[in-house]
Amino acid sequence: QVxxxxxxxxxxxxxxxxxVSCKAxxxxxxxxxxxxVRQATGQGLEWMGWVNPNSGNxxxxxxxxxxxxxxxxxxxxxxxxQLSSLRSEDTxxxxxxxxxxxxxxxxxxxxxxxxxxxxxxxxxx
Amino acid sequence: SYVLxxxxxxxxxxxxxxRITCGGNNIGSKSVHWYQQKPGxxxxxxxxxxxxxxxxxxxxxxxxxSGNTATLTISRVEVGDExxxxxxLWDSSSDHPEFGGGTKLTxx
Numbered sequence: 433q434v435x436x437x438x439x440x441x442x443x444x445x446x447x448x449x450x451x452v453s454c455k456a457x458x459x460x461x462x463x464x465x466x467x468x469v470r471q472a473t474g475q476g477l478e479w480m481g482w483v484n485p486n487s488g489n490x491x492x493x494x495x496x497x498x499x500x501x502x503x504x505x506x507x508x509x510x511x512x513x514q515l516s517s518l519r520s521e522d523t524x525x526x527x528x529x530x531x532x533x534x535x536x537x538x539x540x541x542x543x544x545x546x547x548x549x550x551x552x553x554x555x556x557x
Numbered sequence: 558s559y560v561l562x563x564x565x566x567x568x569x570x571x572x573x574x575x576r577i578t579c580g581g582n583n584i585g586s587k588s589v590h591w592y593q594q595k596p597g598x599x600x601x602x603x604x605x606x607x608x609x610x611x612x613x614x615x616x617x618x619x620x621x622x623s624g625n626t627a628t629l630t631i632s633r634v635e636v637g638d639e640x641x642x643x644x645x646l647w648d649s650s651s652d653h654p655e656f657g658g659g660t661k662l663t664x665x
Contacts, residue, residue: 467654476659477592477600477643493653527599531654536588541606542647542654543590547599 434458436466436528436548443554449516452551454528456509462486465531466511467544468502472524482531483511518555525550559648561657568663575631577660579644582625587646589627591620594659595640603642604629631662639664 439453454466468480481492483502490502501514511528529544562580569575579589589607592600602611604620607627617632631638644657 469656477594477645477656479654479656481653491653494651529600532605539586539588540647540649541588543602543605543645544592544600544654545602545605545611547601550599 434530434546436530436546438526438528438548438551441552441554443556444518446519446555446557448518448555449514450518450553451512451514452526452528452553454511454513454548456511456530459530461504461509462506465533466502466504467529467531468500468513469527469529469544470524471527471550472521475524480513480526485511515553518553520555523553523555525552527551558651559646559655561644561646561655563642563644563657563660565658566661566663568665569631569634570665571634571636573634575634575638575662577629577631577642577662579627579629579657580625581627581646584625584627584646585623587622589620589622590645591618591629592643592645593638593640594643600643634662634664636664638662 435457437455442450462485465482467482483490485504504511527550528548530546532545533542591604593603594600603618607622608620619630621628641659643659648655
């Protein structure tokens with residue numbers, strides 16, 4: 433079965449960087465995007481961006497442009513999300529999620545069919 | 558970017574039907590997906606492509622989408638259905654996924 437297993441909780445100081453990993457199993461890693469979605473305490477889901485494990489191409493939400501880097505290592509079926517210049521507002525649970533994509537006519541259809549367990553990143557001085 | 562509007566909360570008694578809406582401009586022309594998130598857990602896909610269910614999701618969960626409103630319907634609601642529910646679609650204008658703000662379903 434599809435599984436996404438994320439790295440453990442992190443505590444960082446403001447201005448530092450954090451790198452979270454997401455190890456995939458149960459499917460062909462290069463066949464599906466890996467997305468990153470974050471959720472601050474008591475808040476909704478915020479899409480951050482994706483990495484295409486096959487090509488390495490990435491796409492980022494405008495809110496995170498310049499601060500986030502998504503990458504992958506196909507040899508170990510693992511995707512990474514690095515967020516830099518951390519501030520207290522970045523304290524959140526970060527999820528990886530597999531993206532299912534297809535095109536119907538001119539309409540892109542894209543949803544998240546499997547999720548990692550989440551990684552709590554706490555930014556505090 | 559495309560705005561998806563959900564009511565913050567919906568309450569329903571056990572055994573009744575819950576309807577959670579997701580509003581957006583001409584949303585009926587888009588494909589909408591729904592996620593259930595229980596406290597401390599990752600979201601789970603419960604409906605995709607407006608009305609399809611992934612394997613393992615009970616038939617009590619159904620979806621519809623027309624005009625400016627998509628709806629997740631949960632029939633014969635159980636206490637275990639209490640959770641936050643999020644709608645999501647692909648925003649063609651920004652070329653990325655978009656989530657609604659989420660709805661907390663309370664089972665009285």
